[in-house]
Structures are given as structure tokens and as C-alpha cells.
Amino acid sequence: MQELVAAALQERGYTVERQPIDQALIGRHPAFSPATIGYDNSWNVIGLHKPTSAHGRSLILNAHVDIVPTGAQERWQYPPFEPTRRGEWLYGRGSGDMKAGLSAAIFALDAIRAAGLELTAPVQIHSVVEEEITGNGAAMALAGGYVADAVLIPEPTDEKLVRANSGVIKFAIAVHGTPAHPREVSGGVSAVQAAMQLLSHLRRLEDRWNEERTAQPFFDEVENPAALTIGTISGGEWIASVPSCCRFEGRIGFYPGDDPQERVKEFEAFVAKAAAEDPLVQRCPEPIVEWVGVTHAGYILPPGSDAEALLAEAHASANSPDSPPLQAYVMACYLDAAVYSVHAGIPALVYGPVAENIHAINERVSLPSLRRVTKAIALFAAGWCGVRPAIKKPPASRV
Ligand SMILES: [Zn+2]
Numbered sequence: 001m002q003e004l005v006a007a008a009l010q011e012r013g014y015t016v017e018r019q020p021i022d023q024a025l026i027g028r029h030p031a032f033s034p035a036t037i038g039y040d041n042s043w044n045v046i047g048l049h050k051p052t053s054a055h056g057r058s059l060i061l062n063a064h065v066d067i068v069p070t071g072a073q074e075r076w077q078y079p080p081f082e083p084t085r086r087g088e089w090l091y092g093r094g095s096g097d098m099k100a101g102l103s104a105a106i107f108a109l110d111a112i113r114a115a116g117l118e119l120t121a122p123v124q125i126h127s128v129v130e131e132e133i134t135g136n137g138a139a140m141a142l143a144g145g146y147v148a149d150a151v152l153i154p155e156p157t158d159e160k161l162v163r164a165n166s167g168v169i170k171f172a173i174a175v176h177g178t179p180a181h182p183r184e185v186s187g188g189v190s191a192v193q194a195a196m197q198l199l200s201h202l203r204r205l206e207d208r209w210n211e212e213r214t215a216q217p218f219f220d221e222v223e224n225p226a227a228l229t230i231g232t233i234s235g236g237e238w239i240a241s242v243p244s245c246c247r248f249e250g251r252i253g254f255y256p257g258d259d260p261q262e263r264v265k266e267f268e269a270f271v272a273k274a275a276a277e278d279p280l281v282q283r284c285p286e287p288i289v290e291w292v293g294v295t296h297a298g299y300i301l302p303p304g305s306d307a308e309a310l311l312a313e314a315h316a317s318a319n320s321p322d323s324p325p326l327q328a329y330v331m332a333c334y335l336d337a338a339v340y341s342v343h344a345g346i347p348a349l350v351y352g353p354v355a356e357n358i359h360a361i362n363e364r365v366s367l368p369s370l371r372r373v374t375k376a377i378a379l380f381a382a383g384w385c386g387v388r389p390a391i392k393k394p395p396a397s398r399v
Pocket residue numbers: 064097098131155156
């Protein structure tokens with residue numbers, strides 16, 4: 001994927017840099033989160049446009065190239081890795097989240113050149129890895145010094161702007177029981193049953209964190225900002241044995257301004273207490289909590305920024321005159337925008353096309369929406385960075 005993006009950028013005359021993820025920064029740089037895989041085969045691609053005499057405001061267009069698993073492929077209407085166009089929709093895993101956004105970023109800048117114009121300020125395209133689990137791709141771009149006066153990320157947001165997002169921590173919990181033969185069940189402790197108990201207790205932590213929303217700007221009307229999600233579970237060793245081990249992984253969210261390390265401590269303390277008080281779980285060794293993905297703060301895009309005003313104008317111009325103005329909303333999940341916003345104070349605009357079923361079956365993106373968003377990004381980039389007539393002949397348009 002990254003080879004393809006690098007080639008597409010090179011072909012267009014960008015200076016292209018391949019940026020490896022430096023694992024040594026994990027634990028040392030606050031933008032990085034714990035990783036569970038090596039990054040030998042994953043790297044960022046950065047495309048740079050540097051005008052000869054730069055003025056205006058610089059811009060980063062960021063998109064992630066990683067995706068989540070498809071789920072049961074036989075349940076997809078069309079094979080998830082064979083992009084299929086039906087009417088106004090394009091189906092496929094990653095179509096909405098977020099190959100559409102990545103292509104919108106590249107084609108928006110193509111459109112500016114096709115109009116015979118050149119941006120007068122530096123522009124960077126960050127094609128990053130690892131958004132879906134750790135955010136370490138965006139963290140690496142930032143740690144590598146790739147900063148700008150604004151960042152725009154065309155995640156699938158239904159053509160709305162993200163006003164705020166939540167901080168997120170991703171955990172794994174391993175519960176160990178006492179294995180036994182079915183003839184002496186009473187001598188065993190089922191790790192699977194103990195894990196189910198612990199899971200039900202975690203719902204109380206979710207409730208508690210959700211109750212805090214009333215004191216949080218922008219989050220008071222979000223239905224489930226904590227959104228405890230158990231994504232995987234595995235346990236047991238044999239159909240006719242009391243299981244000795246069960247492990248589950250999940251994520252839980254909190255509010256902008258919260259220190260993720262404080263939330264980690266609160267989570268660990270809750271698990272230890274719930275385990276000690278539960279009649280079944282207390283018969284097991286203390287559950288082991290590991291941190292296996294993003295551990296990051298959320299952010300707020302304060303209303304009233306120049307960047308937002310310009311995007312609202314671009315959005316209005318790209319839409320029909322009777323369309324409603326740009327709306328802003330809260331997204332209760334991790335976004336790479338948080339890396340740029342929290343660690344570098346860069347105004348972060350997350351704004352992208354209409355998509356359905358992301359992280360689900362039959363993911364699809366709306367092509368008319370993608371076209372509108374591409375126009376809006378082009379207008380925003382032109383307004384933010386400034387334009388002048390291009391000196392060189394524009395390359396053949398691929399839009
Ligand atoms: Zn995404």
C-alpha cells in the first residue's frame with residue numbers, strides 16, 4: 001500500500017520520504033503507545049511540496065492506510081478486497097476508513113494544479129500506518145519533525161467536522177483459573193467463567209466514566225463516551241476440561257484533558273478491587289492487565305479558529321447553496337488528529353466523506369460525497385496556503 005502511495009506521490013513531483021517507525025521512541029516520547037508488533041514491514045510515506053518562495057500557512061493532509069480485519073468474508077455482499085462500485089457507493093474494507101480520504105487529499109491537490117495554480121505554502125501528505133491500534137504512525141510523523149500550521153484528516157465523518165474526540169486506552173486482561181477434569185469440577189476454577197464475571201464488573205467502570213460526561217464540554221449529549229468494547233476473547237484448552245486461562249482485549253474511552261496514565265491507574269485499581277471482591281474471581285490469581293495499543297489523550301478543536309472558518313466556507317462552496325452549513329460533532333473514539341493537537345498544538349480538522357459500516361460488514365463510501373469532500377479540501381488548501389499561477393506546466397490530470 002505504501003509503495004503504491006509513494007509511487008503516486010513521486011509521479012506528481014512531490015519529494016517523497018519513507019519514514020520507518022522508531023520503536024526506541026515507545027515509552028520515551030509521549031505521543032507513542034505500547035505496540036504488540038514489530039514495525040520492520042510498516043513505514044510512513046511523507047510527500048512534501050515545497051514552493052520555491054514560500055508564504056502563507058503550511059498544511060498537513062494526513063490519512064492512515066491500515067485497516068481492521070474484515071470479519072466473516074462470506075457475509076459480505078461483495079468480496080471485501082475487490083472494490084465494487086454499485087450506483088453511488090464503492091464497497092470494500094477500508095473504502096471509507098480511509099482510502100477514500102487518502103485519495104481525496106491527493107486528488108484535491110491535483111485539482112489545484114489542474115487549474116493551473118500552485119500552493120504558495122509548504123504542504124505535506126502524511127500517509128501513515130498504525131492508526132487502528134496505536135497511533136504510532138502519526139506519532140512518528142510528529143516525532144520526525146513533520147509539523148505545519150494546520151492538519152486536515154479526511155476520516156469518514158459524514159461531511160461533518162470533529163469538534164472533540166475521546167482519549168482511549170486499549171487493554172488485555174488475562175485470567176488464570178484452576179484446570180480440572182469434569183469428574184472433579186468442584187476442585188477447579190473456570191478461567192472462562194471468572195473472565196465473564198470480570199467483564200460484567202467492567203460495565204460498572206464504563207457507567208462511572210460515562211457519568212462524568214455531564215461535567216465535560218461537548219460530551220454531555222454523547223450517549224456512551226466511554227464505550228467499553230471487548231474486541232477479542234479467547235480461553236480454554238480442551239472441550240472437556242475446566243479451562244485454566246482466558247484472555248480478552250478491549251478499549252475504553254475518557255475525556256479531552258484527562259491524563260491517559262491516570263486513567264490507566266484507575267482502570268488497574270478497579271480491576272484489582274473487582275477481582276478481590278468477586279467470590280469466583282478471588283479464587284484465581286490476580287488478573288494480569290497489559291496495555292496493548294493506543295494510550296492517548298483526546299482533544300478539542302476550540303470553536304472560532306481561522307482553520308474552521310475557512311473549512312466552513314470551503315464546505316459551503318462545495319455543496320449546493322441550499323445545503324446546511326458545516327456541522328461539528330463529537331467522535332467518541334481515537335483519531336490521529338489527537339497526536340498533532342495534543343503534542344504540537346496544531347489545529348486539527350477531521351472532515352471527510354459519508355461512509356457506512358466502517359469496521360463492519362459491507363463497508364462502503366458514497367462517491368458523490370467523496371467528490372464534494374475532495375472539492376472542499378481543494379478549496380480549503382487553496383485558501384489556507386494561498387495560490388499563484390503555476391510556473392511549470394501542470395501534469396495531466398488524474399482526477
Ligand atoms: Zn480511520
